[in-house]
Amino acid sequence: MQSIYSDVIQYRGRHYDFGYEQGIDLKHSYILENRKKQWKIRRPRFIIKEDEVKRMIQPIAPGIWEELCGLMDALQWDMEEILQEFGGYRLAYQKSGCSIFTNSDYMIRNYDYHPKTYEGRYTVFQPTDQGYATIAPSQRITGRMDGMNEHGLTIGYNFVHRRHPEDGFICNMIARIVLENCKDVEQAIAVLQEIPHRHSFSYVLLDKNGETYIIEASPRAVKIRTGQVCTNHFEHLTEENRHHLADSQRRQQTIQDNKGQITNAYDAFRLMNDSKRGVFSTKYKQWAGTIHTSGYFPKQLKAWFALGGDREPVIFDFNKWLKGQDFSIKRVIGKVDTSLPFVHMEKM
Numbered sequence: 001m002q003s004i005y006s007d008v009i010q011y012r013g014r015h016y017d018f019g020y021e022q023g024i025d026l027k028h029s030y031i032l033e034n035r036k037k038q039w040k041i042r043r044p045r046f047i048i049k050e051d052e053v054k055r056m057i058q059p060i061a062p063g064i065w066e067e068l069c070g071l072m073d074a075l076q077w078d079m080e081e082i083l084q085e086f087g088g089y090r091l092a093y094q095k096s097g098c099s100i101f102t103n104s105d106y107m108i109r110n111y112d113y114h115p116k117t118y119e120g121r122y123t124v125f126q127p128t129d130q131g132y133a134t135i136a137p138s139q140r141i142t143g144r145m146d147g148m149n150e151h152g153l154t155i156g157y158n159f160v161h162r163r164h165p166e167d168g169f170i171c172n173m174i175a176r177i178v179l180e181n182c183k184d185v186e187q188a189i190a191v192l193q194e195i196p197h198r199h200s201f202s203y204v205l206l207d208k209n210g211e212t213y214i215i216e217a218s219p220r221a222v223k224i225r226t227g228q229v230c231t232n233h234f235e236h237l238t239e240e241n242r243h244h245l246a247d248s249q250r251r252q253q254t255i256q257d258n259k260g261q262i263t264n265a266y267d268a269f270r271l272m273n274d275s276k277r278g279v280f281s282t283k284y285k286q287w288a289g290t291i292h293t294s295g296y297f298p299k300q301l302k303a304w305f306a307l308g309g310d311r312e313p314v315i316f317d318f319n320k321w322l323k324g325q326d327f328s329i330k331r332v333i334g335k336v337d338t339s340l341p342f343v344h345m346e347k348m
Contacts, residue, residue, distance in 0.1 A: 004307055004342055005120055006137065006292070006332045010321075012126040019067035022141060023074025031119050031141075032075075034348045035085060038116070048083045048090055056089055056169070060195070061177045063130040067142060086142045088173025090198060096159040097288030099251050099279050100230045101272060104210030106265045107296045108272045108304075109146050109156040110279060111137070114287040115336070120344040122305060122332060124321060126150075131180035135303050135318045137292060143172025144179060145292075150322055151183045152208040152298030158232050160200040161242050166219035168196030174203070185213050193222050200240050204230050208298045216240075229255045247288075254278040265304075269295055275309035275337075282309075284338040291336060307334020 011018050026032050057065045072082045083089065097112025119138065126133035136147025146156040155178050157171045169177070174195060182188040184207045192203055192215045200218035216223045216234045223236040232248035233241045255271065262268050272279050273293040280290045295304030295313060301322070304313035314332050321327060341348050 001335050001337050004334055004336050006122045008330055009121050009123045010326055014129045015063035015066040015127055016070040019070025020074045023071040031344050034343045050079045053083050053087050053089045063127055086140055088143050088170050090167055091170050097281055098158040100156045100204045101255050101268055102206050102212040102228050107154050107206045108268045109294045110272050110290045111145050111292045112281050112288045112290045115340040115342045118291050118342050134179045139172040144175040146294050147179050148296040149179045153182055154206045154296040154298050156204045158202045158230050162199045165198050168198040170198045171201045202230050251279050273309055280309045282337055284340050307332055308336040
């Protein structure tokens with residue numbers, strides 16, 4: 001069992017300035033040094049071209065391109081290096097887990113992945129140039145693992161497979177684009193139908209209207225369904241599923257079996273976060289251990305967040321933050337039952 005943390009990053013301003021500030025912070029972190037070592041082990045099998053990525057990002061998320069430019073200037077890297085590390089386009093994505101449960105008032109999500117990918121940044125950003133304010137843990141700095149925006153639109157995603165990838169955006173950049181550019185589920189569905197997908201994922205959407213939509217997206221097709229439970233397999237695009245679905249189906253069934261006993265959001269959080277209830281995972285070496293549990297409340301504009309299992313959630317009042325009241329908490333602390341190193345905490 002080891003203690004871990006996520007820093008709470010709060011910023012109001014232009015995307016470029018946010019990118020620049022993050023670049024300055026990263027110079028003094030373990031993240032970039034560790035990522036360079038990772039790239040030496042798994043060199044990309046393709047060349048990321050600046051003109052191609054710019055052509056894809058700018059029409060739908062010009063602010064994110066400006067953030068990448070800010071990172072480039074702060075780090076004094078070539079844009080190709082920036083795009084390989086932070087661009088969210090044509091990159092590879094390792095297998096992962098994740099489970100999501102919703103009702104009309106909330107989304108509770110377990111983020112299951114490998115510790116060496118987790119950068120420990122809980123990001124709250126209110127852009128002044130373009131896009132909506134968001135609260136979300138980040139992935140690869142510019143991407144988002146799950147999150148909610150100022151209109152209450154909430155998103156989480158679950159891995160299905162990475163076979164037969166095509167040119168497109170990866171999951172964390174897709175989540176960021178949706179949160180910054182969509183007011184509601186209908187707009188988000190339109191983006192998810194239009195945007196090119198690199199890999200196969202389910203994207204779970206909830207807004208203030210209270211209906212959950214699950215978008216099954218692969219590089220080849222996109223299907224839409226409703227539901228309250230989502231793990232790591234498709235219900236409609238079944239030809240895209242992996243052959244080994246037992247653990248995904250088991251977690252799905254565990255949540256379904258317990259739905260009747262859940263009377264409030266805290267009950268739902270305990271079902272997902274308690275390590276003995278059957279949804280929380282300790283498969284960290286298999287790239288599928290639960291690192292955080294998130295909760296989002298679109299009607300209240302509140303977010304819950306906990307690192308590791310059997311934890312009480314830290315509660316963030318996003319509505320007050322949007323009105324100018326910064327969070328006093330600077331770091332969320334938790335414990336995870338693994339000795340594997342986290343990318344932001346030590347040299348690897």
